[in-house]
Amino acid sequence: MAGASGYAGALAARLLWRHPDFELVAVTSRSDAGRRLDDLYPHHRVPLVLDAFDVDELGQIDAAVVAYPHGAAAEAVAQLHERGIRVIDLSADFRLRDVAVYNEWYREHPAPGLIEEAVYGLPELYRDQLREADIVACPGCFPTAAILGLAPLAPYIDDVVIDAKTGVSGAGRAATENTHFVSVDENVKPYGVGHHRHMPEIDQELAAAGAKDLVATFTPHLLPLDQGELLSCYVKLNADVDVDVAALYEERYADEPFVELVTAPPGVRDVRETNFCRIAVHVDGRTGKVFVFAAIDNLWKGTASQAVQCLNIMFGLPETEGIL
Numbered sequence: 097m098a099g100a101s102g103y104a105g106a107l108a109a110r111l112l113w114r115h116p117d118f119e120l121v122a123v124t125s126r127s128d129a130g131r132r133l134d135d136l137y138p139h140h141r142v143p144l145v146l147d148a149f150d151v152d153e154l155g156q157i158d159a160a161v162v163a164y165p166h167g168a169a170a171e172a173v174a175q176l177h178e179r180g181i182r183v184i185d186l187s188a189d190f191r192l193r194d195v196a197v198y199n200e201w202y203r204e205h206p207a208p209g210l211i212e213e214a215v216y217g218l219p220e221l222y223r224d225q226l227r228e229a230d231i232v233a234c235p236g237c238f239p240t241a242a243i244l245g246l247a248p249l250a251p252y253i254d255d256v257v258i259d260a261k262t263g264v265s266g267a268g269r270a271a272t273e274n275t276h277f278v279s280v281d282e283n284v285k286p287y288g289v290g291h292h293r294h295m296p297e298i299d300q301e302l303a304a305a306g307a308k309d310l311v312a313t314f315t316p317h318l319l320p321l322d323q324g325e326l327l328s329c330y331v332k333l334n335a336d337v338d339v340d341v342a343a344l345y346e347e348r349y350a351d352e353p354f355v356e357l358v359t360a361p362p363g364v365r366d367v368r369e370t371n372f373c374r375i376a377v378h379v380d381g382r383t384g385k386v387f388v389f390a391a392i393d394n395l396w397k398g399t400a401s402q403a404v405q406c407l408n409i410m411f412g413l414p415e416t417e418g419i420l
């Protein structure tokens with residue numbers, strides 16, 4: 097587990113430490129090397145000592161999870177991949193299929209030759225490809241909720257507004273001026289307005305789910321929560337479309353172990369510390385629009401437990417193993 101001192105990596109380490117079929121052998125960090133992970137995060141109860149990342153010291157391992165910031169992750173992913181180790185990358189480095197789009201929204205891609213190898217780590221859409229994947233690009237937390245919330249409707253969407261709310265842990269372990277307690281407490285604030293880097297990822301995956309020429313309107317808001325995410329999506333359907341929206345969702349998600357369709361709008365507490373995405377759909381009689389509400393825990397289904405779900409699929413295990 098590379099980057100285990102961060103919020104996402106530490107939770108992934110906890111889930112893997114207790115997983116009945118995986119053995120967690122190494123946890124890494126640069127600045128906290130030499131410290132025990134359960135000193136940093138006592139509640140995760142992982143008694144391993146953090147080491148600096150050195151691909152030559154890893155010994156025989158089957159898979160690695162990389163929880164570095166985007167930009168830094170690609171190099172580690174490339175080193176691991178070169179040694180035949182299957183990699184789950186939690187960063188954005190291999191999520192966008194078009195390198196020009198990555199270069200525009202992030203920076204010059206450090207390993208463009210590997211983009212084609214990566215499978216987008218959303219099991220509900222890419223389960224079959226994940227079984228054989230050598231590099232898995234776990235989705236961003238907002239795209240996870242947005243795509244699960246909207247995929248059944250994607251072919252019929254004319255326009256959509258996605259109003260997102262998130263807890264502060266989405267920003268990682270280091271506090272900034274905007275994520276400092278005093279800035280966040282008793283406050284609600286939009287951020288990334290018009291330029292959040294999850295925009296092209298959401299558009300890419302809605303297109304893959306069947307949307308035509310759709311540019312979603314997306315704005316996240318920061319709330320004084322530690323973790324949890326709620327997306328309220330307002331969908332205008334194509335004029336000539338007449339679909340049974342409830343039936344579409346029920347059919348699409350009937351066999352999904354981690355998607356829950358509910359009638360009352362979900363809250364973030366309903367899914368806290370779980371791998372579930374809870375979705376409610378409402379057809380608005382006044383406007384004809386479809387309102388979709390999707391809640392996840394950003395650190396769980398939005399990142400770490402979704403990574404374990406992907407690992408379960410890659411290694412032929414029951415998908416719910418260790419995360420139910």
Ligand SMILES: NC(=O)C1=CN([C@@H]2O[C@H](COP(=O)(O)OP(=O)(O)OC[C@H]3O[C@@H](n4cnc5c(N)ncnc54)[C@H](OP(=O)(O)O)[C@@H]3O)[C@@H](O)[C@H]2O)C=CC1
Nearest residue numbers: 099101102103104126127163164165168186187266268269
């Ligand atoms: N938090 C969330 O809800 C979500 C996070 N993600 C993604 O998961 C990844 C990790 O996020 P999160 O845990 O929140 O971030 P954190 O900032 O909490 O942790 C980052 C980790 O990476 C290490 N790190 C930082 N910079 C570098 C670098 N340049 N090279 C190598 N290691 C580095 C840090 O330890 P050290 O500096 O000691 O090496 C730490 O272990 C990110 O790519 C993030 O975008 C995805 C979805 C949701």
Ligand SMILES: CC(=O)N[C@@H](CCC(=O)OP(=O)(O)O)C(=O)O
Nearest residue numbers: 187188236237262263264266267
């Ligand atoms: C509160 C907050 O800052 N949230 C982060 C969520 C990032 C994330 O979870 O996804 P990535 O892996 O793409 O970074 C953000 O909006 O950028």
